[in-house]
Amino acid sequence: MVRKYKHLYDATLSDKMARNLRRDIANMVQAQMNIILEKFPDELKTLEQAGDHVISPHRVQVHQIPERGAFGQVVQCRIKDTLQDVAVKLPLFQQDTKDEISILTRLMEEGCDQRNIVTFLEAFDTRLGKVMIFEALDMSLYDYHRTNAPLRLSDVRTITKQVATALDALKEMSIIHADIKQGNVMVVDHRQRPPQVKLIDFGLARPAKEAKLGRRIHHVCHSRPPEIILGLPWNEAVDVWSLGTMFADLWLGIK
Incomplete structure (x- = not known):
């Protein structure tokens, strides 16, 4: 075959x-x-x-x-x-x-x-x-990171805080983004310091009530939460896990 x-x-x-x-x-x-x-x-x-x-x-x-x-x-x-x-x-x-x-x-x-x-x-x-x-936004965080890695810890902290602010807004509305990664975060203006970012691409986002056991959810392999890997119940926390892996990638300079 x-x-x-x-x-x-x-x-x-x-x-x-x-x-x-x-x-x-x-x-x-x-x-x-x-x-x-x-x-x-x-x-x-x-x-x-x-x-x-x-x-x-x-x-x-x-x-x-x-x-x-x-x-x-x-x-x-x-x-x-x-x-x-x-x-x-x-x-x-x-x-x-x-x-x-x-x-x-x-x-x-x-x-x-x-x-x-x-x-x-x-x-x-x-x-x-x-x-x-x-x-219209300037460039993806993936491209920004690729051309500026490794980022300063102060910039990584600022970016992470802003994405966490977006996730807090989603949490209040019981929405799971389900695809947090550098490619889905946009830098408003790459010349601005500290960088301002915005969360994009809600194509896989779902209401939290639809987070059912066995429902397929897309994640980049290395940022996939353990509850998804193990087939356990999941909720908005999967976005926080993905944010944590993104923070690590930015700080360690992993492209």
């Missing part, structure tokens, strides 16, 4: 397949941007071109963002009337984002964007699901 499927494994490593994958993603982003243009024909302003990978459907130039999630591509746009930079999250696959939008809406109603949680602006339908619009 290994020999039978070996060619599939080899194909995934080929340059040709990598090029095709990048092309497919680019086509998907362009198609979705056309949908956005139909919704906001005059509100999006052309961005200044930067880098080699710029997709330009009609009047909008889209900059590819280094961080791309498993289920969504984020592109940068600017609202023409207000000149506000925004981050537009486009779904790559047909998916149900109803729970994520419901949680984000609740968080915004309670003012949690003032407690180190990304500001959610609005969402609208496309044929692949909901497109979500957020405030």
Whole structure:
């Protein structure tokens, strides 16, 4: 069986397949941007071109963002009337984002964007699901750490405190994020000291009442809480465990 499927494994490593994958993603982003243009024909302003990978459907130039999630591509746009930079999250696959939008809406109603949680602006339908619009942030903590490691202990302490503030807000609303990692924490401005961060990506977030024994939960392997590994009952504490492993990674310079 290994020999039978070996060619599939080899194909995934080929340059040709990598090029095709990048092309497919680019086509998907362009198609979705056309949908956005139909919704906001005059509100999006052309961005200044930067880098080699710029997709330009009609009047909008889209900059590819280094961080791309498993289920969504984020592109940068600017609202023409207000000149506000925004981050537009486009779904790559047909998916149900109803729970994520419901949680984000609740968080915004309670003012949690003032407690180190990304500001959610609005969402609208496309044929692949909901497109979500957020405030624009600078770079992921993963990229920030990669270029600045090892971080000062004072900066690590500041970052950890801010993420803990976000988790405290979620705890008050009985919400489990379930995917705390450096890639889901954004630095507002990498030039600012101490750094200000915000928690993003609530695609796996769930109400605490849905934290049932046996329910699958995603975590990066090295940050997976012991109760998840052992199949024991779990709650909001899984986010605190993941925050602890992230603190250790930042302080030890583990990239």
